[in-house]
Amino acid sequence: MTRLIDVAKLAKVSTATVSRVINNNGYVSAKVRERVMKAIEELGYQPAKAARFLAKSGQNFDIGVVADDWVLKSITTVIDEFYSIVYKGIIDFSKNHRMNIHLLDVNSWDENADGFLLIGGGITKELVREVKKTKKPLVLVDQYLPGLKVDYVVSDGYDGAVFAVDKLISKGMKRIVHIHGPLSHFGFRDRYDGYMATMEMHGFMPKSYEFDEINDNMSTIVDMMLRSYGKPDAIFGSNDTAAIRAMEELKSRGFRIPEDISVIGFDDIMSASLVSPKLTTLKIFKYDLGSIAARRLFNLLMGEEKHPVKISLFTQYIERESTI
Structure with missing residues (x-):
């Protein structure tokens, strides 16, 4: 049975590099990536995850970022406030993970997307139930609705x-x-x-x-x-x-x-x-809210760790001048 280490030896790289190629996560030069892919093919290394990666290697995921009008305006018109930073975390992660981001209003979201990030307090149980009907992966960001058994990323x-x-x-x-x-x-x-x-x-x-x-x-x-x-x-x-x-x-x-x-x-x-x-x-670590949510959605798109989770980020006390 071919192992990850066998691929690494044949390609003359580390196992971490092979993992980055398979996961499409982190920088690997085009030359090294080609060498690893040839080693995978030559050895017939096809774990479930690698098979999914090879099948989808030329595909980009279309991601619907769904929010109400107030949050969408915050994302598109306000610099360095709350949701614009959350959105930057999403965008930065997506650039290296073949995820095309599309902003969608809660009243006109596109069910043809490959996955969904639902952001903010305007997300309702009714909307989540509608999105779940598509059978596509979804993650809620900065909103938690008990009883729905879906993925959440929130601050504590x-x-x-x-x-x-x-x-x-x-x-x-x-x-x-x-x-x-x-x-x-x-x-x-x-x-x-x-x-x-x-x-x-x-x-x-x-x-x-x-x-x-x-x-x-x-x-x-x-x-x-x-x-x-x-x-x-x-x-x-x-x-x-x-x-x-x-x-x-x-x-x-x-x-x-x-x-x-x-x-x-x-x-x-x-x-x-x-x-x-x-x-x-x-x-609140707003950038991390976005990037962690995007990472969680990517894992779901790759068929990994499918059981829903609630990820809660601790805050940090910042003492300035408004308190004695």
């Missing part, structure tokens, strides 16, 4: 929220308000749950408000909070946009950040390091 918002709230409490803060996005979005719900659990664990009363980013109701939220709840010790925003808008509204009312009120965001978009004061936040 729960763990990030626990860390952030614990950090504020360790500095003597008790009155911590959470301003979150729509809880129908898994990411916002995950962070909300982490906030609620941590506040309750410490015996403190949680208080939250929902921020409508599209219509921007932050001024109303801040007025309502100050009128009915009073001045908080800190505000934890479920994304950097909410946290930055909260800072702007608080400063316009005469509050100093962080001397009067500390503020923490979530995401670490570029704006977080440009505002004044610079925003303390939880960094």
Whole structure:
């Protein structure tokens, strides 16, 4: 029985190089690639994976990146914010893996694609069920919908929220308000749950408000909070946009950040390091969300590791100037 090492010896390369050729993963010169392919053919080396690769060696995969209008606009018009960086991770991986990327709206997606990446909170269970009917591989990115048994790549918002709230409490803060996005979005719900659990664990009363980013109701939220709840010790925003808008509204009312009120965001978009004061936040590894999701889809297209998985990326606490 021919082994991988036999191919490597005949081609006079390492087994790692043979693996890269078979997986089409990583740089291999055209000359070395040709030598490895000839060795595979001469020795009749045909494991299931190599057979699939040889059969598809001239084929590119058409990948549908499906998202709602808001996410698509974020991808195509915003530089170095959240979804544009996720999308860059997808694009960079696809360049070396024969994947042609096509942006598709949730209302007009093309079922003829070879596989699908479904991105953001606008992805619904109904849409996922429709895509599943195509029998094509699919991966959800930055969205989790329990009970569907499909592949997901998300950030661990729960763990990030626990860390952030614990950090504020360790500095003597008790009155911590959470301003979150729509809880129908898994990411916002995950962070909300982490906030609620941590506040309750410490015996403190949680208080939250929902921020409508599209219509921007932050001024109303801040007025309502100050009128009915009073001045908080800190505000934890479920994304950097909410946290930055909260800072702007608080400063316009005469509050100093962080001397009067500390503020923490979530995401670490570029704006977080440009505002004044610079925003303390939880960094989501957005590029990795995209590249890992694309890699997972590629594995499914190659018939590997077919059992659905949920991949959750931990966040990193970035301390700047908006917290004491």
